[in-house]
Amino acid sequence: MSTFYPEKLSVQYGDGVSSTEPLMPRRYTLTHSDITGELFLNIGMNYAWEKIKPMRDEVLGEWKCHGDFLYFCVYLHVDQGQYTPSVSAKRNEVFGRELPLALTAIRYGDQIFFNTYPQLDQAPIIINFLSAYPQFARQENWGTFQNFTT
Secondary structure, X not given: OOOOOHHHEEEEEOXXXXXXXXXXXXXXXEEEOOOOOOEEEEEEOOOOHHHOOOOOOOEEEEEEEEOOEEEEEEEEXXXXXXXXXXXXXXXXXXXXXXXXXXXXXXXXXXXXXXXXXXXXXXOXXXXXXXXXXXXXXXXXXXXXXXXXXX
């Protein structure tokens, strides 16, 4: 896993979203610069589709509720069949390796929100690996945000 450097994280809130409201809808778009290593976190009522590059290496996340059960749902775009299985395997491996950094950045970047709603640190994190290849398309439980605090 890469090391998280708070000074390399920029956070931007979209219209209708503040550091404490709303709980839902609250969506996260995390992108990065391969050149500088900077991370860019957009927190909004919608995903920041305009920030997403054709490479599709962003991390998308949102708070969801099933009855009284609150959880954080993440979507990783491994492929839509446009890559060979070997390229998708590499993308899958990179997402898995860098995901702890991404989750740490989301938790750190929205720390006022997490401090306002401390129960969110115990909410499960469900990761959806999206792929046209069955061997990469899966859903995993990655614990809670307690595991990703700085």
